[in-house]
Every structure is written in C-alpha cells, then in structure tokens.
Amino acid sequence: MKEVYEVRMHARAGQGAKSGSQLLAEAAFKQGKWIQSFPEYGSERRGAPTVSYTRISDKQLRTHEPIVNPDVVLVFDLGIAKTVPVTKGLSEETGILIVNTNKSPEYIKKVTGFNGKVYTLDATGISLKLLGIDAPNVPMLGALIKVTDVVSLETLETVIKEHFLAKLGEEKVNKNIEGLKKAYEEVTK
C-alpha cells in the first residue's frame, strides 16, 4: 500500500457517506494506522451533493488540505457526476472508480470519460432489499475493500457492529453486515 492512501466519496446528503468515511477510517485505526476522516460541509439539505474524505497512513498525518489526488473515488449516486467533476485528480493509470449503479463499468466509462479501473455495484439495490432504505454506504465499503484490501472485511464488520448496535439493534446490524458481504461478493469489474 502507498504511504498515504486517500479515498474520496461523492454522495448525496442522507446517503451516509460521512459515516462511510468514518467507518473506513475507524477500521484502519483499529489496524494500527494513522487516519483522517473529514467531510466537506455545504448547506445541510438532504439530497445535496456531498464530499467526504478518508486518509490512511503508516505515518502521522499532518496535512489538512482536501484530498487532491485520490487513490479511489466512490460515487454513491451517478446523477452527481452530471454537475460535480467526480473523477478530478484521479489517475487513469493507478486510480480506481467505484460507482453505485446497476449499469456496467463500460457505461460508466462512457458517461464519465474516465478510462482507468472502474467497478460497479448496485449498492442501493442491496440496501433497499435488506433494509428497505437507500443507504448505500455500507455496501459501497464492501466493494471498496474487495477491490483494494485497504482494510480487512473482519475489521470493518467489527466497526459496523460497534457503531450501530446500540443505535439500530441487532437485526439491522446483521442486515448491514449481510449487505457488506453481499457487496463484497457482487462488485463487478
């Protein structure tokens, strides 16, 4: 892994990207890494485009600039790509784009103009089926760790349990874990 691994998440307010960024960071934290997780706050309207960042490093993190050249970009809603340059700073040689969509990676390459590695996952579909709501954050993380190994599935599972058990109860937590694993299996290149 690179010295500093950087992930940028584009979502709509309410889709849980901020929590997603934090869950990822906390999983890395558990694996002994230095972490930063920070959102870009706009006006807090449900549905407005949001950006969340996660940095993971073996060394202490000092910079506080937004992520300029992400290693991975997660897009929680393809519609955002119409107005936000979601692949900005993402290298076509080394960068990875993961999109929540039921369309194919070829289609995504066509609409975004990004010709690097593209993966797709119907994270909303998984979330709707298991939880009955559009909360694609946990499935998107499942796809991310399948594609990148940035943290282990087990650690992420533990963090999700710790985070949501008191708030959501056992049944919903288990459904989230199921969604995580389903995404881990289903993500397509």
Place this chain on the structure above:
Amino acid sequence: MSTLKPLTGAQAAAEAMRQINPDVVAAYPITPQTPIVEQFAQFVANGIVDTKTIPVESEHSAMSATVGASAAGARAMCATSSQGLALMWEVVAAVPGLRLPIVMPIVDRALSAPINIHCDHSDVMGTATIGWIQIFSENAQEVYENMLLAVKIAEDKDVLLPAMVMQDGFIISHGVENVEVFDDDKVKAFVGERNPDRYLLDVDHPYTIGPLALPDYYFEIKRQQEEAMKNAKRVYIEAGKELSKITGKTYPYFESYKLDDAEAAIVVLSSTAGTAKDTVDKMRAEGKKVGLLKPKLFRPFPYKEVREALKNIPVIGVLDRSIAFGAYAPLYAEIRNALFELDKRPKLQSYIFGLGGKDIFKSQIEKAFDELLSGDVTPEEERYIGLRG
C-alpha cells in the same frame, strides 16, 4: 499508559473536559454551539462527569451563567464559535477584569456577513485585545492537550485570567484523527481541583466582585491585569513542563520546524501549519531551504522569543486566516512588531488566505515559499492566496 482514540477536534476538547470535570458548563444548545458541548452533554447524561449543565437562551446568557458560576467558586466552562462568540462579546470582555479563570474552547469560524459557517479566524481575532489567554491548536491532539494546559494556567494564583483554546472550524472540529488520551488519574492529578482564595459562596469571607471603579481605580485594576498576563507567559512554560511529565511532549510558545538554516520561512497558525510542514518537507527534498514557525501561545504574545527564532531568516511570509480591515493582518502585525528591535530585519510579506473556509493547498503554500525565496516581496501590501481572479 495512554489510550489511542479516533476523535474529532470537538470530541477531543470534550474528552479533555471529561477529565477536567468542571463543576458547571453553560451553553446555548443550538447553532452556533459546537459539537463540543453536544458530546460533553452525553458525558453528563451518562453520569461520567458530575458537572451541572445549564442550558440557557443565548450565548450572551451562556457566558453570563459561566461568569456567575465561576464567581461563586466553581470551575466553570463554556464553548462557542463564530456568531456565538460575537453575541457573548460583552460578557467575554468583562471576564478578564473579574479575574475569573474560565476556560473556553473556541471552534474558529467566519463571522457574518455574508452568512458562512466555515473556518477562519475572524471570530477570535476580534477578541485578541481584551485580556484572555489564547492558545491555538494545530490538530485534535493539540486541542486536547492545550485544554489541560489552559486550566492549569488560568487557575494559577499569579494569573487568574480566562483562557481560550482555538481549533479550526470543521477542518479540525469535525474531522476524525488519532488522539492519544492520557490516563484519567494522571490528568486529574495534573489539573487538580479549583481552589480559589476568594469566592462569593464563601459567606464567612464576604467580598465584592465587579464593583464600580471610576477614574480613581479602574486604571490601576487594568494595570494589574497586564501584570497577570505577563505572569501567564511564565506559567505557560511551567505548566507545560509539568504536563510533559505525563505526555512526554514539550510545550514551547511556538513550534519551529526546520528553521535553523532556512532561507525563507512561513509563519502560520492552526491546521494550516500541518499542511505547511508537509510542504516544507517536499521543498527540502528538492534542496530548497524553507522552514516554518507555528505560534501556539498567541496571548500573551512571546515577542522576544519569536524575534530570536526569526532573526536570521532572510525573508518571512506570514499567513493570516483573517483580515484586520484597514490595518495589517493580526498575525502579520505581531511578527512585524516582534522584529522591530532588530538592527537588520528580515524581509516580510503578508498573505491572507482561507477566509470563509476557502481551502488551502500545499501547492499554494509552495508557491508562496517560491515567491519568498525569489525575494519578491511587498512588505506594505498584503497578497491573497486562493482568491478568485
């Protein structure tokens, strides 16, 4: 032993408050209040601290209630940000004269208008002349440690002044980072309990606080306040030495980063200093001799020590995250003042950046360093980083 936790800057301040265990915390529980009090209220609700919280109807009342509690003899705290600090200003300005050691974490955010919720230092710079000790923090770790330090300095018998501990809004307050939290027992022993010589609830020894003092004594009381500020400068170092026994770190007035042989230096506060350190490393690797000075203690300002640290640097850029309209920017003015006593002064450049949360990037800091290295400076005219053309 210490524990590593993933915390936001706001949570780091609350974590320090958990260990400080103040008797009273007063807050107005909606925006512009910070997540500091939100987190702390959970500690109170869960019985982890025995603090009495007072929900009040405005920030002005929050500081008024904090003053009342502190005058009564309690260790009283409050937290605020931006418009909240502006609204409580009247009472904030009275606290130093009342000699109440209130500690208040501040989440630095822009002031209206236009309406903005993001980071800059306009809020706190407006209070730089009224007699609070002011300590700026680069990251969540520093927020936590500076909070502990602030209590110790504020309550020192030679000081008895209020203290603000600053962190950058959103960038630090809402960003999660690794924070090393030191053992409760050791930290609690370090901060101790407030033990005032005089307090209103001590009915056997009645005294008056906040009396009328007209031209007969007002001036003399203010003179004593300035003496207390001078003492705060000494006590900052003493308290830091004591805290370092727990943390293993040092607490200088400012951090010098690769300054010794620097041909150009940047001076900048808070979270941007971290970004600037990475920039210094990148440029050093390319053979460019650049360095950084990050002030931590802003009030009282360590003029002499800053002068010593900067006297041999040929050219210095000072980056301010606020404007003092019609005057030199606040940090620039201090650095300029500090260097006045030198026979041969460094060249200086003022830069304004990041107002209303405008992002600052390493590439921009690098550009400023390159300007400084080229000697292209206009000391009487500020430059702007990241402003739309």
